[in-house]
Amino acid sequence: VRRSLYGLAALAALFFLTAKGARAAPPSEPPIAIEHATVYVPAGPPLKDATVVLAGGKVLLVGASVAIPAGARRIDARGKVVTAGLIDSLGQAGVVEVEAEGRANDASPSGEALQPSFRIRDGYNPRSSVVPISRAGGVTTVVLGQEQGLLGGEAAAVDLSGDRLDQAVVKDAVAEVAVMTDDAVETVSGARGAAWQKLRTALEDARFYSTHKAAYDDNRARPLSLPRVELAALEPVIRGQEPLVVWVHRASDIELALKLAEDFKLKLVVAGGTEAWLLASELSARKVPVIVDPWNNLPASFDQLRVRDDLAALLQRAGVSVVLATFSPNESRQLWQRAGNAVRFGMDHDAAIRAVTDAPAQAFGLKGYGRIEPGAVGNVVVWSGDPLQTSTRVERVFVRGAEQSLETRQTLLLRRYRKVPVVRGGI
Amino acid sequence: MKRPLVAVVALTIGASCSPASPRAEPRAFPGAASAAPAQAATASLAMHEDRMRDVIEPAAAPPQANVVFEHATVLTATGQRFEPGYVVLRDGHIVAVGAGEAPAGAPEGASRIDARGKYITPGIIDVHSHMGVYPVPSTRAHDDGNEMTDPVTAGVRAEDSFWPEDPAIERAVAGGVTTIGVLPGSANLVGGRGVVMHLIPQRGARAMRFPGAPEILKMACGENPKNVYREQKRAPTTRMANLRSVREAFLKAQKYARDWDDYAKSQPSPDGGPPKEPERDLGLETLALVMRGDILVQWHCYQADDMLAALQIADEFGFKVRAFHHALEAYKIRDVLAAKHVAVATWDDWYGFKMEAFDGIPENLALVHEAGARAVVHSDSAIAIQMLNQSAGKSLAAGRAAGVSIGEDDALKWLTANPAWVLGIEGEVGTLEPGKRADVVVWSEDPFSTYARAEEVFIDGRLIYERGRAGAPWSDFELGLRGADGGAP
Numbered sequence: 001v002r003r004s005l006y007g008l009a010a011l012a013a014l015f016f017l018t019a020k021g022a023r024a025a026p027p028s029e030p031p032i033a034i035e036h037a038t039v040y041v042p043a044g045p046p047l048k049d050a051t052v053v054l055a056g057g058k059v060l061l062v063g064a065s066v067a068i069p070a071g072a073r074r075i076d077a078r079g080k081v082v083t084a085g086l087i088d089s090l091g092q093a094g095v096v097e098v099e100a101e102g103r104a105n106d107a108s109p110s111g112e113a114l115q116p117s118f119r120i121r122d123g124y125n126p127r128s129s130v131v132p133i134s135r136a137g138g139v140t141t142v143v144l145g146q147e148q149g150l151l152g153g154e155a156a157a158v159d160l161s162g163d164r165l166d167q168a169v170v171k172d173a174v175a176e177v178a179v180m181t182d183d184a185v186e187t188v189s190g191a192r193g194a195a196w197q198k199l200r201t202a203l204e205d206a207r208f209y210s211t212h213k214a215a216y217d218d219n220r221a222r223p224l225s226l227p228r229v230e231l232a233a234l235e236p237v238i239r240g241q242e243p244l245v246v247w248v249h250r251a252s253d254i255e256l257a258l259k260l261a262e263d264f265k266l267k268l269v270v271a272g273g274t275e276a277w278l279l280a281s282e283l284s285a286r287k288v289p290v291i292v293d294p295w296n297n298l299p300a301s302f303d304q305l306r307v308r309d310d311l312a313a314l315l316q317r318a319g320v321s322v323v324l325a326t327f328s329p330n331e332s333r334q335l336w337q338r339a340g341n342a343v344r345f346g347m348d349h350d351a352a353i354r355a356v357t358d359a360p361a362q363a364f365g366l367k368g369y370g371r372i373e374p375g376a377v378g379n380v381v382v383w384s385g386d387p388l389q390t391s392t393r394v395e396r397v398f399v400r401g402a403e404q405s406l407e408t409r410q411t412l413l414l415r416r417y418r419k420v421p422v423v424r425g426g427i
Numbered sequence: 428m429k430r431p432l433v434a435v436v437a438l439t440i441g442a443s444c445s446p447a448s449p450r451a452e453p454r455a456f457p458g459a460a461s462a463a464p465a466q467a468a469t470a471s472l473a474m475h476e477d478r479m480r481d482v483i484e485p486a487a488a489p490p491q492a493n494v495v496f497e498h499a500t501v502l503t504a505t506g507q508r509f510e511p512g513y514v515v516l517r518d519g520h521i522v523a524v525g526a527g528e529a530p531a532g533a534p535e536g537a538s539r540i541d542a543r544g545k546y547i548t549p550g551i552i553d554v555h556s557h558m559g560v561y562p563v564p565s566t567r568a569h570d571d572g573n574e575m576t577d578p579v580t581a582g583v584r585a586e587d588s589f590w591p592e593d594p595a596i597e598r599a600v601a602g603g604v605t606t607i608g609v610l611p612g613s614a615n616l617v618g619g620r621g622v623v624m625h626l627i628p629q630r631g632a633r634a635m636r637f638p639g640a641p642e643i644l645k646m647a648c649g650e651n652p653k654n655v656y657r658e659q660k661r662a663p664t665t666r667m668a669n670l671r672s673v674r675e676a677f678l679k680a681q682k683y684a685r686d687w688d689d690y691a692k693s694q695p696s697p698d699g700g701p702p703k704e705p706e707r708d709l710g711l712e713t714l715a716l717v718m719r720g721d722i723l724v725q726w727h728c729y730q731a732d733d734m735l736a737a738l739q740i741a742d743e744f745g746f747k748v749r750a751f752h753h754a755l756e757a758y759k760i761r762d763v764l765a766a767k768h769v770a771v772a773t774w775d776d777w778y779g780f781k782m783e784a785f786d787g788i789p790e791n792l793a794l795v796h797e798a799g800a801r802a803v804v805h806s807d808s809a810i811a812i813q814m815l816n817q818s819a820g821k822s823l824a825a826g827r828a829a830g831v832s833i834g835e836d837d838a839l840k841w842l843t844a845n846p847a848w849v850l851g852i853e854g855e856v857g858t859l860e861p862g863k864r865a866d867v868v869v870w871s872e873d874p875f876s877t878y879a880r881a882e883e884v885f886i887d888g889r890l891i892y893e894r895g896r897a898g899a900p901w902s903d904f905e906l907g908l909r910g911a912d913g914g915a916p
């Protein structure tokens with residue numbers, strides 16, 4: 001039943017695309033048909049022996065028996081697995097070339113703890129060596145975001161392709177990031193009661209600002225805790241247009257985040273969430289996505305003492321939308337392994353794949369991302385086998401319908417040093 | 428994941444001195460290798476054994492089990508794979524391993540375990556751990572891994588910092604790890620002695636020492652020492668000062684060893700007065716023992732050129748480097764490392780976090796293996812230590828994709844036999860062979876799989892971890908904090 005539904009949807013998408021025209025891949029590019037693969041789709045089990053057709057930068061068709069457009073480039077993917085390109089959340093790929101070198105690291109601004117206007121995306125370098133390395137790990141999209149300060153700035157989404165910043169950026173602002181972990185509280189305010197108060201004050205002032213702009217411009221507004229540029233950055237959050245991501249681990253801190261969201265009518269996303277399993281039913285009922293690193297299973301700080309191996313599994317079973325992430329500048333290529341470890345600790349396998357594709361796309365409002373269905377963005381990965389398995393290799397990566405090179409600085413090093421010693425120079 | 432860069436952890440409270448040994452000090456301290464008189468060597472060894480005997484607390488451990496595992500896939504790390512195969516444990520040792528049915532005449536009272544579908548391997552050995560010295564949770568109180576008051580602290584010992592209640596230990600064992608090399612951090616050029624620990628938690632560190640394991644020394648080259656001391660506005664702040672300080676330390680140790688040699692050979696003075704005994708110096712003693720080959724050097728080094736400089740110094744002072752740790756550029760000099768029999772302990776694909784890690788490639792381990800050097804998967808992390816088996820699986824896959832011929836047994840050696848050699852305990856553990864200690868892991872599936880879980884972990888034939896029956900946390904710290912509903916790793 002599902003297969004035929006996909007077939008119908010595919011036809012509809014074909015008309016839609018024809019009418020609207022292709023955007024990303026050059027129109028001259030022939031469609032691509034990836035055939036005979038196991039294909040992970042948004043709902044239900046993966047399709048067997050299925051075909052995915054990419055055209056005009058998008059997924060045109062998907063199904064077990066689709067009509068392959070004439071002139072399509074056909075790729076035999078028998079025995080292979082196809083997923084949507086993985087999406088790493090709150091990572092810093094391309095923003096950090098070398099973490100320990102300040103000049104090669106634009107993830108963390110110095111200065112104020114409350115910098116909601118900080119745009120991490122301006123630090124994204126589409127030519128960074130980390131971009132192809134991450135892509136070669138099956139990651140096609142990164143939600144750039146950083147755990148720093150109390151209000152750490154705007155998260156943005158980029159596709160890991162293209163030479164130009166304005167091509168790579170999918171969305172300038174997908175969320176605002178707040179940090180209420182032990183570390184942040186200690187560094188910024190010394191005590192939770194002060195840190196939460198600062199956050200609340202900032203949100204109250206942003207709400208005031210958004211409803212008193214004329215008065216503000218005439219210098220008739222009451223004193224506000226932040227400059228205008230910062231208050232303006234919070235407006236989409238205050239209006240519920242963008243989520244507020246709150247980094248928070250301790251269960252009681254998650255309660256405070258939930259209360260904050262209720263009081264200000266915010267869309268909330270929890271990041272970190274070590275003790276979120278203690279509030280799983282509430283998070284599920286309130287449809288709060290939780291972003292988790294499955295490797296985080298140590299009581300590393302005092303707000304994580306009730307850490308568990310099976311956090312992702314427990315949340316998933318309680319109906320919470322679970323997003324899995326590396327939170328890292330250069331480990332995005334290990335996202336598949338993080339998801340695999342969520343499975344090792346009890347998460348459903350297909351749910352783990354959704355937790356690195358569809359779930360992050362939904363949490364951050366990236367329409368058409370993370371799904372293989374007609375009309376979706378053509379971010380697609382061909383894996384040699386189970387995407388979450390150590391022995392599997394990434395074989396092909398498509399971003400917006402265009403096949404990407406899998407060459408990286410590391411493959412060049414490998415080639416150079418395939419024999420030693422290396423002779424350099426000479427003719 | 429945030430893996431702490433151990434060396435840059437900056438909170439250190441001055442460590443108090445450990446009490447002086449109450450034992451009579453040996454009259455003769457050993458000198459450098461060939462010059463050492465036999466008596467001196469004996470004195471030194473006796474000292475070491477005294478330390479092994481001097482543990483004041485009795486160890487507590489589950490009983491030794493006599494077990495016959497049958498119908499399992501047995502991976503031995505000796506080049507053999509038995510499928511189906513059997514493993515027999517008796518009185519803390521492996522007594523039989525083989526293919527097919529277990530021979531009749533099992534040990535008295537042995538339980539026969541049908542391990543159909545399971546994989547059995549030797550226990551994993553991690554040569555580079557900071558568990559216990561940088562425990563979780565991260566606190567100022569337990570930040571005991573780097574003595575950042577001098578770039579050469581050869582006289583300190585990791586075992587004196589080791590907190591046996593570190594909650595990470597239980598998780599590591601749940602990942603199939605049975606033995607670790609605990610090292611000081613990499614803030615110092617010579618960080619101090621490490622210690623080899625068998626992972627049955629005890630009340631004090633000394634009772635956890637791997638019986639008979641040799642002494643090991645942590646050294647570090649490259650960025651970390653010079654960055655740490657630049658912040659303190661003192662030397663070294665450059666690589667050239669790194670090298671100078673190491674060279675000066677060994678020059679002093681050479682003289683120290685000579686002084687003790689001279690003392691050992693000296694006769695009472697003509698007026699009958701005793702010869703003057705040299706003053707004992709724990710740091711110089713450590714370095715003198717390194718030059719004599721009694722202490723195995725574990726050298727943190729990333730870049731190819733830094734490793735070559737380190738090997739040059741080792742040659743100059745006549746000692747061997749047992750292993751380079753991290754060694755992300757080992758692949759560039761793998762011919763040299765193989766010729767000098769230096770092992771390479773590294774990660775699967777962690778790279779890029781600092782300049783000296785920028786050229787790391789996922790094929791590093793495989794290329795080192797191909798060149799004939801000993802390759803070792805290590806963790807340097809209380810998280811990575813829980814999935815070293817996956818690291819080996821990833822490195823195996825990366826190497827094969829690059830055209831390197833690697834057997835499954837080779838990859839298992841990266842986890843067991845090779846690290847055993849790095850720590851000098853290859854005669855005791857690291858393979859499934861009769862006579863070896865019964866450090867054995869039963870895996871739910873192929874141990875190189877992402878999904879593999881250690882189901883049972885034996886150390887010295889003692890079942891110390893059984894999945895699903897973990898009960899209360901091992902660490903006193905987690906009692907009442909992790910809670911009954913807090914799950915068990």
